[in-house]
Amino acid sequence: MKLRSIALGLTLLSTSVLAQDYQVQINGDYVDYDGGNTFSVMGTYHFDKVSTKDTAWAEAAFMGQKSNVKAAITDFDGDATSYLLGGEWFADNNFYAALNMNYVDADGGYNDTTFTGEVGYFFADNWLVAITGNDDDFSDTLGIRTKYIHRLADSQFINFEAAYSDATDDFTVAGDFYWSPQSSVGLVLSDADEYRYGIRAQHFFTPAIALRLTFSDTKYDDIVSIGLTGRF
Numbered sequence: 001m002k003l004r005s006i007a008l009g010l011t012l013l014s015t016s017v018l019a020q021d022y023q024v025q026i027n028g029d030y031v032d033y034d035g036g037n038t039f040s041v042m043g044t045y046h047f048d049k050v051s052t053k054d055t056a057w058a059e060a061a062f063m064g065q066k067s068n069v070k071a072a073i074t075d076f077d078g079d080a081t082s083y084l085l086g087g088e089w090f091a092d093n094n095f096y097a098a099l100n101m102n103y104v105d106a107d108g109g110y111n112d113t114t115f116t117g118e119v120g121y122f123f124a125d126n127w128l129v130a131i132t133g134n135d136d137d138f139s140d141t142l143g144i145r146t147k148y149i150h151r152l153a154d155s156q157f158i159n160f161e162a163a164y165s166d167a168t169d170d171f172t173v174a175g176d177f178y179w180s181p182q183s184s185v186g187l188v189l190s191d192a193d194e195y196r197y198g199i200r201a202q203h204f205f206t207p208a209i210a211l212r213l214t215f216s217d218t219k220y221d222d223i224v225s226i227g228l229t230g231r232f
Helices: 002-013 057-064
Strands: 022-033 036-050 068-076 080-090 095-106 111-124 127-134 143-151 157-165 170-180 183-190 195-206 209-218 222-231
Touching (some): 036 057
Antiparallel strands (some): 036 068, 068 080, 111 127, 127 143, 157 170
């Protein structure tokens, strides 16, 4: 009933569903699991305005290849807090790079800073292949990922993602079907320990407001995430 009330309220805010440009995006996410919960807020600033015309709205920045910087804070049930600074760079010659710095401050005096990076190349306008790694032990934590968005007829899209981590020997695939530019439903599969599958969905009630839901089934617990997106 609470989710219905949220969805109804967001729907009433909408006077149209016409696409529009944006430059700032703010995501808020709440994750509930058996051992506790987490809450995070992330803000992303794009150096150029992002157009949602003739594209899947959730994928507009990727499909438009818009460089950005971002910052985030996450609270882990009051026991730890992480802070993230990062950004993505989309070059005119189809090269791609990303760098993130994540600092974790936990109870008991524990703290740690990790840098993660990516270098990739767009083999087509909507197809990226990237090599990933982090500074814990770069030679042992290399990975590769790909993301491809295929445009269907009648403003429909398919998003496909796959990733492999050498550190954990895990392989993950995910796909989303956009039956309209505003709405999608997706499935996540992975051979990671204890993970079974995930189901996710997203809908833009207005050009500026979206609701995201994710359900993940693991060996020991079900994980539910709800998120809100605001664009300006």
